[in-house]
Amino acid sequence: MEPFVWQEERNGCGLFFIKGWMEKDSGITAGFTSRHGGISGQPFGSLNCGLHVQDIPGHVIGNRELLAHALHTQLRDCTYAEQVHGKEVEVVTEAHVGAGIYSRESAIQAKDAFVTNKMGIFIHALFADCVPLFFYDPAHRAVGLAHAGWRGTVLQIARETIETMRRQFGSRPEQLLAAIGPSIQGCCYEVDEKVISKVREVLNELGADRSSNSANGGGSVYTDIGNGKFKLSLQHLNRQIMIKAGIMQAHIEISSLCTSCRTDLFFSHRKEGGRTGRMAAWIGLYE
Template identity: 50%
Template sequence: MEPFVPMESAERISLFNIDKWMQHNKRLTVGFTGRQGGSSSGEYRSLNMGLHVGDDAPDVIANRKLVSQAIMWPFTAWTCTEQVHSNRVCVIDQALRGKGKDSHHDAIKKCDALITNEVGTLLVSYYADCVPLFFYDKVHSAIGLAHAGWRGTVQEIAKETIEAMTKHYGTDPAQLQVAIGPSIGQCCYEVDQSVISEVERLANRYQVNPAEQKWIETTNSSGKAQIDLKEINRQIMMEAGILPIHIELTTYCTGCRTDLFFSHRMENGKTGRMASWIGLTEGE
């Protein structure tokens, strides 16, 4: 069953909740935006969340405020990073709450993953094919988000995020709930030898055959191949101690579903961005 469930909102914007998690904890909000229903125009039409792609900033900020309104969170809680395709994890405290909400220049620098146990803080990151990773430790009321493109994936940003949550909050990986969100699928993600080599290097560290794991499928005589970033991240999570039954894996491919999502690859690099979000409110 698809874990990312379309949400109806009075604002008529496209949102997808991890419904299973939210049904079990009314304090939790977690999900992913689609591309429909916002203020942006042209290539960014219409619910573009990215301030860094060339869209008009007032339109993007209006879109972000629409999402905040739809999920019933104050925009002041919206907290995000610069995103540089690294594996660096940033711990969010009250001093960092609200960074990057209305200015890309104010976003947390040189970081692609966020973790916090601060209630009332909304972690947010942005995508147009890269893999959104969600982390929820219900035992310690801690949450995390990671942005995993191919570089972040082979640098094991998923593992780094899990280890950071263990270090800072006492998270037990065996109790951690994780989700892999809408992103480009193996069907649409052809890469060259430079990327293939990095994936094979990761597989060697794990002592697995990437072909047997279906991480890589060679498609033609040019040496290019189709890469499954979702499955690679799933394997990294399990190697880090996450139980398979605690992993929610989307069926959505952003490349196939440009009616629902932006896709950097399928739209030749000129497109908007979706946002992932996760936050906990006060209460029991």
């Protein structure tokens, strides 16, 4: 069953919520925006949440405000970051509240993963094909969010996020819930030997094969399609990394929604030639 469930909010925002988590705990919100329900014009139509794509800044801020209101919070309680495809994790505190909402200069700098146990802070990260990774510790009331393109994935940003939650909040990996969100899937993500060589290194380190148990949500990490080209599933590679880091297979949910296949719903940097908007993933704990 698809873990990210579509809902159109009263203010028009089209959002995908991790309904299973939210039904179990009304004190958490987590999900992913679509491209619908905002005020940006083309080619950023319409719910573009990225300030770095040459959209009109006032439109982007207006879209972020619409999102905040749809989540029943205030924009001033949100955080945004300047992501760099790395593996650095920021522990988000009250000092970060409001970071990046109006300008890139004020954002959390050079980070791609974020964790917090503070209520009333809503973490955001931006995507247009890369993989959003969500983490929730119901035992210690802590959450995490990571941005995993191929570089962040092979740097094992998922493991870094889990380890930071363990160190900062006492989180036990076997108690964590994880969700892998809408992103470009193996059906559409073609890469070369340079990328696959890094993927093989990770699989060797994990002691894992490129295939995993499909009965438990697994699948092929990559497929050789000839001429030095491969179809890569960053979703299944991140799943393998999470399992090796101690998260139980049954606690990992994976979206089947492909941002490249579904440009009717999502922005896709690759499918749309780089001239497009950005979705926001979010996670937060209500006070």
